[in-house]
Amino acid sequence: MKFTTIVSLLASVTAAAKCKPRYPVDNTHCPDTGSPVGNVKTGFENWLEMMKSPDFDFKSNYGFITNPTAVNRDLVHEVDYLVAENKLKIVGVVGPEHGFRGAAQAGESLGAATYRDVITNLTVYDGYAFTNGSQWANAFNKMEADTLVFDIQDVGARFYTYIWTMYDAMVGAALAKKKFIVLDRPNPVGGLVVDGATLQLQNASFIGRREIAQQHGMTVGELATLFNEEFLPNEVQLNNTAVKKIDLQVIKMTGWERSMYFDQTGLPWIIPSPNMPTPSTATVYPGQSLFEGTNLSEGRGTTRPFETVGAPFMKDLALDTLVKTLNSYKLPGVIFRPFYFTPSFSKFSGVECGGLQLYVSDRRTYRPITAAIATLSTIRNQFPANFTILATNSIDRLSGNTKLRKFLNEGASYPTIVSSYQADVAAFTQLRSKYLMY
Template sequence: MVITELETLKKNGLDLKGNIGYLCHAASVDTNYVHGIDVVKSVFGSRLKKLFSPQHGLFADVQDNMVESGHFHHEHYDLPVYSLYSETRKPTAEMLQGLDHVLIDLQDVGTRVYTYIYTVTYMMEACAENGVEVIILDRPNPIGGIKVEGNMLDLSYQSFVGRHELPMRHGMTIGEVALMAKKHWGIDCELTVIEMQGWNREMFFGDTQLPWVLPSPNLPNPETAFSFVGTVLFEGTNISEGRGTTKSLETVGHPAMANYKLLEHLNNIFAASDLKGFVLRPVSYIPTFQKHAGKVCHGYQVHVTDFEAFTPWAVGQVLCREFYHHLDHDFQWKQPPYEYEEKLLPIDILNGTDQVRKWVERNGSIEELKKLENLGMSDYLHWRDEILLY
């Protein structure tokens, strides 16, 4: 069984002088589902002065992009909670005033566009500027620490869903991302990473025996973290990614899609491209909110049958290409704004380049997609090798 940093803190304490801030969210729990605020408070008592929350809020109760959370006072803990998805995504000097250390305890999902890693790097920048130590309480990458997928981010398409040069599936823990930020992205804060015990890179979340608490409203189980790598790109289209259903980011669809008619064609393409480890099951569903709310959408649920073999980024891109040409004028690229970017297309922000969208539009080949994926990958893997902890 994996022993997380929070368990280590609870058992052994931490020899810190001065005042503590704690960046956490709903999934910051120990093996008994006790929230980390209670653990940190039991270790540091009244020296715990401030709480910070990422996108989706402290309770994972707030929906997706540009739906902000406010600052508030937590009555039970009698502590201020500063939202880092509000009028600012970087902590201000006032927020950090009086703190000597900030503990970061967030459950990431291993995908470049998931914003928690950027909340971490913004916190690191702010702490460097204000003389505050950052301590990462590390947690597992739920989709494993070996496989890396997707094209590298082109910094011309930098945003809050892509601040740094990463592929879509980065293959690091959140502690390793912090080390990458210090060594390769120029964020030179005082940094300590408290490592997990018992975690190895081959592990998926189900192997850890740790409890899963949804880190955001639309990732209710660890299996969704796998399909998310490929389905999240549909946020940049008018294809429903299943929000407003109980299977968000496992399900994609559109009112005009002939899902049964298209299925054999898709299966043939996936087989010819050696994309495996999953089954597309035709579904029809009615989203209760967001895209096509109240209308019947026809599409597919992505069922992962082999987590080792499944390559969700390529599967998602091929689905997008096929939907684009199948739906013709019924398919649309979502228009700005998206994650506070007013000019660039959301799909290009999500992909971290415009080249993948152009590949979709010209009905490009799998070989061309692989070339896009490989650009800059060898450099990234070299940087990554230099900071791996496990």
Template sequence: MKFFKNINKLSGLKATILTNQSAFGFARKYHFQTYAEIFDLKTIFLPEHGLFAELQDQVSGDELKYLFGNMQIINLYGKEESSLVPPRENLTNVDVVIIDIKDVGSRYYTFLTTAYYILSEISRLKKETGKAPIFLVIDSPNPIGRKVEGSPLQKEFESFVGVPSVLHRHGLTPGELLSYYNETFHLKVDVVVVPVGVFHPKSVSSFEWIPPSPNIPTQNTCLVYPGMCLLEGTNLSEGRGTTKPFETFGAPYLLGDAKEELDKRMASHQPGLFYLRNLRFLPTFHKYAGTICEGYQLMVVKPKQFHSLYFTLFFLKQLKELFPNEFEYLKGVYEFRSDRPAIELLAGDTVLLDYLNSNVSDSDLKEYLNQSESRWIKAIKPFRY
């Protein structure tokens, strides 16, 4: 991994940047404003949700309009899957592509997948022409630290919410994960990382948290997201349309004796690490908008030990057993894919899917996750700093 701390030495170079409102704080400015004073900044690439996290999930940014001098604004989350890949002409006429955007520590989160697609396109450009811009990553801390969870995404489940081989909770910074991609997939791009602390502080207090997207309002959201994002593939509300998305969840049908049995089963899972607060909530948009849902708030009391992915897998398995006529996995288009249901793209692993179908025991699942996590920690060791 190459490091570079003084980007002023690159002053005047032609540059393009992938960024959004999460890159803020240095000199109390949005970072792209600072870079515009250093580089000849030509283009801003926008990820999903827009520059200021204006848009909900899976909403095209094609209609967004901004005006920042002569800079070109290019949306990399449009109505078609082809929009995810940056236009070649915006990479051929620049010296450096800057990546300054925060991640939340989970492989589903699309910002670093967008960065990976840019990295891959630069790799193709280099192979075809022998020339390519520097890929400069302004690193930022992982908001949920170094802990890892899950299993590697299998190739057949690759999508915009899953790059092959990466765990559900990867434990890496953006610079480390993108360096991993460059090395593992033999992209041979000149990746340079500006370490944490130069532009982004090494740690951020909860009072300084900037939501990188509309439904990651707090750092606590990041903690539960590696598991709770699976709810996107179900007919449960994952709490969009509430003030605590991914921490608040449920559905109108969670009632009766089956709900009481569900409460009992969840109380015995990962005891002492979390508790569930029973509640009712009314989503203002998204699933069940305007309909009272019965559900929970997930209250994590020991975050260093709590395993969000195992929690959600266990919860979904119980739902399928206790509410066989009401609980469903969603079908249809999800992040531009229609050939597989969302739960398969999110779980990304046949063993986990077999567990959800009651074909793998709890003990076997825990052993499988432990082994997968141990292998991942070894694989990523060269990329951590």
């Protein structure tokens, strides 16, 4: 056998070993067979290329809305890089939930309206404390920005707050008459699947401002164009202003395809929030976050948040029955196993829980919202004396309407619940089709 042939065979074996699923039924940790890892260039990388043009706007005062996910190929934060290279005149930074440097846990405040970043010496504003467009506009005016730049990695679910940080900032940009640039990044769970109910405005909150589907299947750049064309013109905060839309520029990615999952992009995964440690977490999140509206632990305080769910009352033979029931549904692309865990914080901190761990066997057929609803309805029916929906009715804000809560209280089957929002899926799919860029 020739030496080159041996080398080729060894390379193939090594590649196959690297891409071997971590568990026999879990292929979310490596690209699908036959799908080579791409070389996606982010909006930021393409924006850097645009800076080589003599027509680039170097005169503007730039304000950034960003967090630790906005890195270049060398894992250097883009603001740090631009300041060090003296590329642009940056006059301030606004951080979203968890902060500019990612120091805060979910729901935590940074404790100050502004502070001085020791790395860049820039003033950083706590955008998570802003509750309306006027506060954003005031921050933009205070920092004397002409152009705002948004660059944050989203995870593809309506209730992830970063897209609503973008929406609120866009309202602020309209009020302050500022230009708005979005540096696009991949949707880590792909851009093909649209699923879940569309939010109804009476359930609007910071985990869902406007009428989009629970799993929207769009990039932040695409969402920005949809927001600008569909929602800002009828935004009540802009009722008394002549400006109903913003001067929006989306810097597209190159090399990204809608079928791609994050591990196929060639980009490094920077955790977008403390409980989103891997792309596998993002895969299940559009459905599993619904458990935050119940008395069940959604896995916060474990090494597998959202991939696990449970409570102290879900143990032993009852848990075994639950697992067998869920697996009997033969839900596409997912298998359940019993799992015992003790959260280190959040619900049931320090208390042993029994529950489920999800194994995604085929992420292209797996539907996280269907799987989560099937799990919720089955737990509700098997543990009626123990399972409760939180009195805050946060599940209404998560699901976008009151239907899910009412169906669960009535003991409805999961197919009944899933069928109830299919008209929403069809309508939003048609709406978003006008704004797809890839």
